Amino acid sequence: MTFKQKLTGLSALAALSSIAALSSCSTQHAETPKSICGTKVTKALIEPLLKPTEKVSEWHSAGWGEPGSAWCIVSVGNDRTLRFQFSWHPDSIDPLKFASPDDSVTGLWDPSPMHLADSAAIGDNGAIATTRCKSGKGDHFTIALRLTREGSVPHLRSEVEQFMRAYMPATMNAVGCTHP
Incomplete structure (x- = not known):
């Protein structure tokens, strides 16, 4: 067997090992839920x-x-990943007031109106939306x-916006809240 044949055989073995490792990793990938906190969501929005x-x-x-x-x-494994706060209240609120990074519950990084x-x-790490609700x-x-x-602020503003544009009306429907 020549050196070139050995090298080709080793390359093929390495390629097969890589494929096997990739396929074993993909079997460990967890399934994305079909609903989040009682509201159906699409995989493309929540993943x-x-x-x-x-x-x-x-x-x-x-x-x-x-x-x-x-x-x-919502947790992935032992890590808390998303926190939702749902509130029914008598008066309107200003989401920007509660979006301050200093607010421990709803604080957002670099908040702006939406x-x-x-x-x-x-913000880069979440959103707050409010509406009149007949219920x-x-x-x-x-x-x-x-x-x-943990550890850093995720900069997922566009992903959060896409998610909230679908999640807010779907959740309103799920809790029986209709806009007057």
Whole structure:
């Protein structure tokens, strides 16, 4: 066997090893959920925010869907990835006021106004949207989303905007909130 034949054989073996490693990694890739915090979502909208590599799970507050305020945390493996705050309230709010990076619940990085619902703010790490809501739970409904990845602020403004444009109206429908 010549050196060139050995090299070709080793290259083929390395290529097969790489393919086997890639296919074993892809089997470890977790499945993207079909709903987030009670609202159906498309894989294309949620996957960029979650980047699931492990099992995706949810944890939400008691009294979920009742008048007042509720939260839902979405985790990938043991890492909390998304935090949602849902509020039904009697008066309108200014999302930019609550978007300050100093706010521990809804603080957003580099917030700016967004055209969604009655009023909204978007940042590099989340969004807040509010609308008038005809329901028995309150006159206004607000969703605050914050990406909670540890270590750095994710700069996913366009992905968050695409997600919220679909998630806000779908969630309003899911909780029985109709715009007057």
